[in-house]
Amino acid sequence: MVAMSTGGSNDNPIVVWLRSDLRLADNPAITHAVQSGRPLVVLYILDDGSSGLRSLGSASRWWLENSLRGLDQDLKTIGGSLVLRRGPSARVLDEVVTATSAGAVCWNRRYDAAGIAIDAALKLSLRARGLSVSSFQANLLFEPWTVRSRAGEPFRVYSPFWRAAIATGAPRAPLAAPKRLTAPAVPVASDKLEDWSLSPTSPNWAAAFFQSWTPGEAGGRAKIETFLADGIGHYAEDRDRPGHQSTSRLSPHLAFGEISPFQIWHATRMVADQEPNHHRHAEKFLSEIGWREFSYHLLHHWPDLATNNFQSRFDSFPWSEDDAAVAAWRRGKTGIPLVDAGMRELWSTGWMHNRVRMIVGSFLVKHLLQDWRIGERWFWDTLLDADPANNAASWQWVAGSGADAAPYFRVFNPVLQGEKFDTDGGYVRRFVPELARLPAAYIHRPWEAPSNILVAAGVTLGQDYPYPIVDLAHGRDRALAAFESLKSPTNTANSA
Numbered sequence: 001m002v003a004m005s006t007g008g009s010n011d012n013p014i015v016v017w018l019r020s021d022l023r024l025a026d027n028p029a030i031t032h033a034v035q036s037g038r039p040l041v042v043l044y045i046l047d048d049g050s051s052g053l054r055s056l057g058s059a060s061r062w063w064l065e066n067s068l069r070g071l072d073q074d075l076k077t078i079g080g081s082l083v084l085r086r087g088p089s090a091r092v093l094d095e096v097v098t099a100t101s102a103g104a105v106c107w108n109r110r111y112d113a114a115g116i117a118i119d120a121a122l123k124l125s126l127r128a129r130g131l132s133v134s135s136f137q138a139n140l141l142f143e144p145w146t147v148r149s150r151a152g153e154p155f156r157v158y159s160p161f162w163r164a165a166i167a168t169g170a171p172r173a174p175l176a177a178p179k180r181l182t183a184p185a186v187p188v189a190s191d192k193l194e195d196w197s198l199s200p201t202s203p204n205w206a207a208a209f210f211q212s213w214t215p216g217e218a219g220g221r222a223k224i225e226t227f228l229a230d231g232i233g234h235y236a237e238d239r240d241r242p243g244h245q246s247t248s249r250l251s252p253h254l255a256f257g258e259i260s261p262f263q264i265w266h267a268t269r270m271v272a273d274q275e276p277n278h279h280r281h282a283e284k285f286l287s288e289i290g291w292r293e294f295s296y297h298l299l300h301h302w303p304d305l306a307t308n309n310f311q312s313r314f315d316s317f318p319w320s321e322d323d324a325a326v327a328a329w330r331r332g333k334t335g336i337p338l339v340d341a342g343m344r345e346l347w348s349t350g351w352m353h354n355r356v357r358m359i360v361g362s363f364l365v366k367h368l369l370q371d372w373r374i375g376e377r378w379f380w381d382t383l384l385d386a387d388p389a390n391n392a393a394s395w396q397w398v399a400g401s402g403a404d405a406a407p408y409f410r411v412f413n414p415v416l417q418g419e420k421f422d423t424d425g426g427y428v429r430r431f432v433p434e435l436a437r438l439p440a441a442y443i444h445r446p447w448e449a450p451s452n453i454l455v456a457a458g459v460t461l462g463q464d465y466p467y468p469i470v471d472l473a474h475g476r477d478r479a480l481a482a483f484e485s486l487k488s489p490t491n492t493a494n495s496a
Contacts, residue, residue: 012103013184014038014132015096017045019115021108021138021257022067023217024074025177028136029106039184041100042075044068045093046086046196052114053089054306054388057381059350060255062206063215065198067256070216072193080181084191089118090125097131100188104131108138108257111296112388113303141171141261142293144300154301157404161297162290174263205347212349213252213384220253224264228271235281242342242353243427248285249351251385254292261289295389298403305402306376306392314401318482320369328469329364330378332432335468337444338418339363341431348431350384355421361398362412367475369482372399400483408483411476418444434464 016033022044024030033040049055056064072082085092097105105126110116119135126133137143142165148154155161200206214222227248231238238246253259265286272282299305309315328334332343342356352360357379364375376395380386396402400410422428425443429436435443437457442449446459447467454461461467 010037010103012038013041013100014104014106015041015043015093015100015102017043017093017105017107018071019044019107019110019257020255021260022071023177023220023258023260024071024078025217026138026174026260026263027108027177028138028175029108029134030178030181031175032106032134032136033104034178034181036104038104039182040080041083041096041102041184041188042080043083043085043093043096044071045089046084047089047092048086050088051090051118053112053118054114054380057383057386058200059206059382059384060386061198062200062209062350063213063252063256063384065193065196066215067258068193070218074217075181078178078180080183081187082190083188084193084196086191086196090122093122094125096188097126097129100184100186102131104133106134106136108136109143111140111144111300138260139257140293140296141165141265141289142168142297144297147297155294155297155403158291158294159404161294162287165290165293171262171265174260174266206350208348209350209384212351215252215256215258217258220250220259223248223250223253224259224267228267232268232271232278232281232285233275236284239284240355240421242345242356243422243424243430247354251387251390252351255385255387261292264289292387292390294404295387295393298393299389302403305396306380306388307373309401310396310403311401311405313486314399316486317401318369318485319371322368322370325368325469326364326370326374328466329360329368329370333466334363334470335447335466336363336414336472337425337428337432337435337446338414338422341422341428344431346379346382350382352383353427355417356427357394358398359412359414359417361395362410363414365399366411366479367470367472369475369479372396372401408486409480411479413472413476415444415472432465435459 014033014036016029021027021029047053068082068084075081083096085096093105107119110119123133146168147161147165149160149164155164213219231246231248234246238244250259250264254261268282268286272279302310329343332340332347334340338356339360342352342360345356346352361375364370365372372395376391379391383391393402397405399405400408418428423440425440428443435446438446438449438459439453442453446454446465447461459465
């Protein structure tokens with residue numbers, strides 16, 4: 001919290017500006033606003049890249065629409081409503097403050113460079129007008145500037161970062177949701193959500209998303225309760241098996257702030273304390289929350305993480321240009337079953353299992369030698385959980401160009417990965433149904449199946465399912481040669 005001026009009488013409203021924190025429980029800005037005793041104007045601004053912010057991808061826009069609808073309903077049950085406005089953040093916030101004669105504004109902090117710049121400028125301008133302005137820690141357990149190495153530098157490797165973060169102390173307890181809030185005496189003008197046209201219509205490619213997802217705070221609460229009741233006890237072993245419902249699937253709810261990391265942390269710790277056999281699984285799960293924290297640490301200290309190589313020696317990497325290969329990868333028609341299953345899962349559900357994300361990323365970057373930014377942009381557009389820090393940091397990790405990156409010689413073999421983690425082929429059968437009748441021995445390598453097996457399964461390669469667009473052994477050798485080129489004296493001298 002930032003100490004401010006009085007900002008007029010308590011009859012003047014307080015504007016709560018929500019961003020990626022679309023929840024009532026454990027929302028410090030909302031808690032502060034309710035405790036102020038002022039009427040609340042709860043505001044969401046759709047700033048579509050006009051202020052230097054990154055525009056949401058198509059899948060994220062679908063989620064946002066449904067999350068905002070749910071939040072508005074939740075607010076109405078406690079006496080409020082959600083005010084929607086569209087346009088540059090600074091201009092819109094100024095308009096709302098002026099129209100409502102607000103005496104105070106508050107928000108929860110964000111950590112990307114554009115967002116920080118907007119917020120810092122607004123603090124100055126609003127304070128100059130005599131308003132009280134407060135900002136809060138809500139969406140990270142450990143804010144990036146609070147975790148430093150012994151030398152006072154930002155961390156570049158995950159493990160020491162997470163150890164140092166944990167050593168700073170236990171995260172605070174979550175805040176309860178308000179039971180009641182006071183709305184302004186005069187209703188505040190709001191856009192109609194449907195006028196924003198966030199969801200697709202012609203065609204409605206997101207129609208099936210509701211089969212897998214319930215956007216909103218209630219959906220996030222249900223996900224964590226189900227996971228901690230049914231999934232946490234096998235998490236450490238089963239988390240890598242894409243055919244199992246063994247992960248929390250909380251990532252979209254975290255990305256939109258429908259649940260906080262503080263809620264996840266304490267709920268998980270409570271279960272681990274009650275069930276000692278779950279402790280190991282809980283630690284592994286919380287380490288994944290730690291990777292999210294590390295990703296934001298990186299984004300804060302290296303703001304161009306989504307566009308520039310973290311390690312500058314990769315600036316000279318000999319990427320290939322193959323639009324046909326990229327198109328086949330996007331459509332899930334590479335001829336490599338596990339890769340295709342992952343890309344089709346993404347298209348049909350807006351999500352992809354984390355192990356498979358690494359595999360499809362490695363295939364694109366290493367077997368196909370395509371620039372990691374192509375994959376980052378595609379995931380940004382198609383993932384419901386598209387996150388500015390996680391997405392960029394993870395793609396750079398797979399490419400080998402990032403912080404704490406996978407060694408360049410680690411090239412995921414999608415056939416071996418499939419045989420190890422999708423042993424019976426259930427995941428491939430679900431998302432690549434044309435291969436469903438193949439026996440497990442060949443479902444991850446159909447090009448090796450004898451002709452009688454293919455006939456019995458109703459598969460004609462090159463017709464029902466494509467031949468591989470790259471020979472995996474050749475692709476690996478080509479990738480290793482390209483990575484070896486970065487080890488030349490010139491490139492080493494220019495490395496980060």
